[in-house]
Amino acid sequence: MSRALAAAELRQHMEELTAAIAEAERTNRTTRILDLTFQLNEAQRKLNSFVDPIARLPLEIQSHIFLYVLHSEDQLGHVSIPRANSRLPPMGFLSVSCLWRDIALSSPNLWRELELELPSGDSNYFDLCGLFLSRARNLSLSITLRGSLDLEPGALDLVVQHSHQLENLTLNQEAKRREQTLTLERPRPRSVTFRLERGTQLPCLKTLVLQPNAATEFGTIDELLDVFRAAPALSTFTVDNTWFDLLSAEVSGPFTHASLHTLSLGSPLYHDDEGLRTTSPSMVPYLTLPALKNLSVHILDLTYNDAVAFLSRSSPPLESLYMSIPVSWRPIPDFADFLRHIPSLKTLRLCTRRNYRDVDCCVELLRSSDFLPNLRAIKLDADIQVPVHFERVARMLTLRGPASTVRLESFELRFSASSNLGLPLPAHVKSTLQQLVQDGLKIHIGAPHENML
Structure with a gap:
């Protein structure tokens, strides 16, 4: 019998039915x-299956x-994360x-990631989110929470309910994403409280990211260490800003976490011009x-x-350091x-918004x-208001360039448009640096999207 x-x-038959x-x-x-x-x-x-060739494909x-179509990017390159919304995929x-x-409900991979926008404004919202994750x-x-946890305690309840499966947890105080730049204004001083119920276990948790637009508040340092204790497989921990009640700290000594290989504390985006701190x-x-x-x-x-003691007792195989010098x-x-x-260091990145001394020090x-x-x-x-000493930069790169036994592979000096007083590279310095580039050293000097070479 033919397909037609x-x-x-x-x-x-369908008409009869x-x-x-x-x-x-x-x-x-x-x-x-x-x-x-x-x-x-x-x-x-x-x-x-007869009229739609897609329907004849295997379920896998x-x-x-x-x-493949579940994640999309906006104009800034931010990748969307699925939400419990009947108008959006996968729902x-x-x-x-x-x-x-049938395909969606037979594909558990579609339901592994969920973004919660808080406050929800719906009394049944967390029940719907629970159904989403159960699929x-x-x-x-992977769960991403955007908004205020203080107004939505049900969000952390949902995290606890699925704690045995949780691999990635992200808290972002801002519901709307925005591009990060060196000139981002200091946020308003407010905090969001992050506490997990004592006894909660996170056996599969590998990534924990806390990025509120002000400070993440823990009652004591021990409450933060409880998170580390509950997550023995944790490999990446990021927190932009933290605040602790130091007077109530009762920790006897350092806690050793054997799996953590990536740690990010604080953010250069929250340092104002006076060097005030929120971390x-x-x-x-x-x-x-x-x-x-x-x-x-x-x-x-x-x-x-504290910094040297941390390195001395940890003796880590540190390969990458991104730092603002205190x-x-x-x-x-x-x-x-x-x-x-840290003699094992392969990548060094410094950020300064105060003066030239950090850049000069490194060179x-x-x-x-x-x-x-x-x-x-x-x-x-660098976001500095004094001229860069390009001659020193060139001499340093020549010493550690392609001809050196400890040669560099790349060097980047990026500053905002208002930095360096708009001065160009001296001709002899530019010639030296261009020769290093020809010899295989990658060099970028200038604004993020403009290389002065």
Whole structure:
């Protein structure tokens, strides 16, 4: 039988079933209606397989197509995360057709990620979110909370309910995303409280990101350490700003976490021009991280002794450091001694919004070829109002350039349009740097989207 003939017979059969359903509805025969409706849906499914080539694909391929279109990017490159919204995928797939509904409900990968916009404004919202996550079955979960937890305690209840499956948890105080720049204004001083019920276990948690637009508040340092204790598999922890009640801290000594390899404390975006702080450094003395490979620390009142003690007891195989040099440090002696504790360092990135000393300090230190022998990449983010000493930069890069045994692979000096007083590169410096580029060294000097070379 040809495909066209089979499709015609199915359409005829569906017309007969539709007429029979109408008759059953007229006589109020509920059981008969259900049976006929089931037959009609099956006939429609078969017809779809004849007339729709997509419907003939294996379920695994159809599911992969759904997964491919699930995430989309906006103009800033932000990737959307699925939400419990009937008009958006994957929930939107359920109302297209019976076939699409079956595919969506048979594809647990579609339901592994959920973004909650708080406040919800719906008393049934968290029940709907719970149903959404249950469709992921036994797969690991990723949950993103955007908004105020203080107004929505049900959000953390949902996290606790699914804590045994939770792999990634992100808290972002701002419901609307915006592009981050060096010139972002300091946020209004407000905080969001983050506390997990004592005893909650997070055995699968690998990533925890707390990025409110002001400060994340913990009652005590021990409440933060409870999160580390509950998540032995945690590998990445990011917190933009934290505040602790130091007077009630009762921690006997540093807690060792053997799995954490990426730690980010504070953000350069929250440092104002006066060097005021919104971040408490109090977690540093209470952590020992022997597996740490990537460290980002922007805590302007972090003490030199606490920082060096942390590195000494952890002895981490640190490969990447992104840092704002604290205000109390002596730029060259303290920073140099700090860096000598991490000879494994491959990537060094500094951010300064105060003056030239951080950039100058880094350039001066690296003129020694035996300092940080494994260093391959330098990134300097500068928002400074004095001219850059390009001659020093060129001399340092020549010493650690392609001809050196401890050669750099890339160097970036990025500053805002208002920095460096608009002065160009001197001709002889530009010529030297261009020669280094020809020899294989990647160099960027200038604004983020403008290389002066």
